[in-house]
Amino acid sequence: MGQLDAIIHQPLRLKIMAALNALPAHVQIEFMILKPLVGATDGNLGAHIITLENAGYVEVEKDFVGKKPRTRVRLTKAGRRAFAKYIAFLRDILDLAESDDAKA
């Protein structure tokens, strides 16, 4: 069984990773669209994105559309791999529990 990834394990960060993982590899999602998808506020979404960015799981791009600032996020290859490992880890826990139940 793999190891728990403490960065992804946080519930909101897990949702952010899931939302980004559902998109094609090079697609960026705007902060304002991501926010309602994961049920976050401006403040906590920004903080968790920074944590994921520091871990190398997401890339953040900031620019302006006219005078409006725009922040876009996308999953990196490392992020996609880490997410897949985390999901495999969760499935292993379920498989193990099922095999224990079967033995009992």
Add this chain to the structure above:
Amino acid sequence: MPVSPSEAKQALREVSETERVSATTYGYRTASPHLIVWGVIWMVGYGSTYLKPVWSIVWPVLTVIGLAISLWLGWKERRSAHPVDWRYRATLLVALLFTIAIFVILSPKTPAQIGAFIPMLVALFYCLAGIWTHGVRMLMTGIVVAVLTVTGYFWFSAVFPLWMAVVGGGALILGGVWLRNP
């Protein structure tokens, strides 16, 4: 930090739901400009037909323009997307062949029939896309276009092209804007 099986199950459920909503939102945003483009084309095409029936000859030109823009939008999107599942292409091909067959076998006889039949096909495809992608907004847009088309055909037949220009085209544009909103 141990994770219990029930926590793992709950986390997987949340991941699955978030991925589904995210994929649907992405689908909406890629479909949105297509709906707006075709809404404008319906407004121009049906509007021209209403003003002077002879101007209905603009339809082939508008159709080519619409297809060219749609292809360009699709090409732009595909540059950054996953490879398209062959079943989507096969579904489009089957739908196209079916539409051609319908026209050959049961060809609509009057301009109003043609003007109502094509929007009904469009509505059908939006409904199917909505059902298969869990896209409630897409499904609703398809239903609204179908209901408005039938309403105009039977109850506003005297001004049907105007009805389709304003109400049908308008519904597509509003549907496109609705899909774009978070």
